[in-house]
Amino acid sequence: MAASWVYIEDIPRIQEGEVEIRGWLFNKRSSGKIVFLIIRDGTGYIQGVATLDNFTEEELDSFEKIPIESSLIVVGDLRREPRAPGGYELLLKRVNIVSYSEDYPIQKKDHSVDFLLERRHLWIRSRKQNAILRIRSEVVKAIRDFLDEKGFVLIDAPILTPSSCEGTTTLFSLDYFDLGKAYLSQSGQLYMEAACMAFGKVYCFGPAFRAEKSKTRRHLTEFWMVEPEMAFWDWQDNMKLQEELVSYIVQRVLEKRKRELEILERDTKPLEKVVPPFPRITYREAIEILKRNGQDIEYGDDFGGDEETIISNQFDKPVFIHHYPAKIKPFYMQPDPENPNEVLNNDLLAPEGYGEIIGGSQRIHDLKLLEKKLEEYNLPREVFEWYLDLRRYGSVPHSGFGLGIERTVAWICGLKHVREAIPFPRMIYRIYP
Template sequence: MGEKVTLQGWLYNKRSSGKLHFLEVRDGSGICQCVVFKGEVSPELFARADHLTQETSLRVTGTVREHGKLKGTFEVGVAELEVLAEPAREYPISPKEHGTDFLMDNRHLWLRSKRQWAILRVRAEIVAAVRDYFDSNGFTLVDAPIFTPNACEGTSNLFSTDYHGDPAYLTQSGQLYMEAAAAALGKAYCFGPTFRAEKSKTRRHLAEFWMVEPEVAFLDLDGDMDLAEDFLVSVVSRVLDKRRKELEILERDTKPLERVQKPFPRIRYHEAIEILRKAGHDAKVGDDFGGDEETVISQGFDRPVMVHRYPIDLKAFYFKRDPKDLSLALNVDVLAPEGYGEVIGGGQREEDLSKLEQSIDVHKLPREAFEWYLDLRRYGSFPHAGFGLGIERTVAWICGLPHVRETIPFPRMLNRLHP
């Protein structure tokens, strides 16, 4: 307090009261109230401040002092003000209400709003927490390719492209490559963009999204669930510790997040079916779960719930069957509470070469595209497991957002490729 400072930023909002102009100036790190008092500046500067428009870029110099009404809050008493650039036209996103399509069309500008600023900072904290968790727990980051010759789960929901005359796809997962990395490093993870060409318009789907995918050698399903549980608790705790201010801006009730503690409830797929039936859903064994079903299942728990051992027919070719019931997969989905659905999906992989070959045939996948993947079983096969966490769904859950379109700077959806 009492220190002379210079802020460089943009005018977020302005109001005047007689001999005072209150300028809300954002500089990327936050928003500071800068007060222009008629008796402390030249008449020219006072008049100039009165005509500033939203998003004018400024350089403000003044003295830090405590806010007159809010204890513990500080403002800047302006002594000098320099206009660096004025908007060429009226800023399109005013403080009034705007429709979603309009805001999405102006996403490049909407990012400047207080709400979007808070979301992006929470997202950045989640990403940092993800990296720090794996980096500090013996994992090695391995970059998976974006172009792939094969699909993890079939090609019906992949973006295809030409790769120097050969067909290729934008990756839907780095998992298969992480299995190769686990054989080299023991514990590996990839973190990058993935792509799904699903023709879906739900609030949980994007065409381009980010995933973190760890894979661990000599890990079974129980160990995989332990890892996913510990990891998710660590990420949520980190955000609560470091981004309280941003969560307050988003008006996020943090009590549900504070209950994200170990142990998570673990239920079998068949128990989940019974939960749905008791809730009035016409659910039967063999049904997959969509967003509505996941919401109902999670409503009975105050923290994430792990649903494991789905029917093998619902899962990708690489899942290992439960040796106690060959009709079930050794898989797990982690459903976030409050209706946010699946944030983690994973499980144990089939390490037996002949069984994996048979599964590839059953799923009618091209064997030649997976020869390299089968080599992992031909040369020193080993039990292993892993999972994938979707960053955007996690951001939506932690921030309490109704739609994933706000969780990524420039969302790519079924009918949106711009800006």
């Protein structure tokens, strides 16, 4: 009977017997008349052992010459081997090469980041990059599971929009047939506000685009966000959901992706502390922290990466900063009734110097106030008429937030730059591959 094709991740469940593995040659070595082939199949790694018991000397010599990343199909008997990757190895009986990989460009040596980014389509095969993207997948699944279990409805927001959400200076524009300019979405939030009036609790999950000419380690021009929106929730309800979600994501990764965190050599002790409640400070208190740490900053200034790092380093958990000045925040944020110069919003900064991963707020629900804000921000009223309708027909207080996937993944993985937290990064000087 032919050997069954199995995935390497399923081997601990199978434990023994003859199996077939289909994958790629990750590495190889030899010792005397034994050749060790380390094979990966996308789900894991296993050591295949070829000896004179099953092969000729000529065949063993040929195995030593197989280039790394050649694709192959192997058959062999499983056996436990604690010293081998994954705790099992395969006593090889057959080795069939599907395709030779001559002169594979990424070798077992140091390469520059630019070199690797130019070959991102190959770089994602490496152990570290593979581990990062598996953790990203777990983060996405955790978010979906958390919100779905709480009764949220997934609503897809459009990627092409007629207007700005976060400011007109960071828009990617294009000609939209005979209708003039359209823009790549900066956020699905405005559409989620419409959806929450229909479904109560909703979220969208998709790409967002910011034409910022920024080269910091926290910026991409294309990134992914999850954006929940909730009718009848105030800004404090909103923050409670945020800390529950972030804690759920982190604890889920700690539980499900231990192997990947080990590959990344991530110190998990700081992540184990990420449980509610998170500390909360006002914008004014954040300004005082920065001043005590030697920063030249005044009330009304916005925070950049350096300032966020200083603030977040004061805490061993994510920290909320709330009540920012209205003038440095978007038009749709609800002013504080007790101090209309500040808004009922929050940013959530990740610890260990990773900075903002969430921005959220209670939204303006009063029609006249929203109309006034559109004028103050010099935004074209005609493209926001549908948005104003939400305040004309059954308006209610409502709140929401956006969580950036790449920044969250970078923090959980302990990465220096968000470019490794997305499969194919888009930056100010990079749109290849």
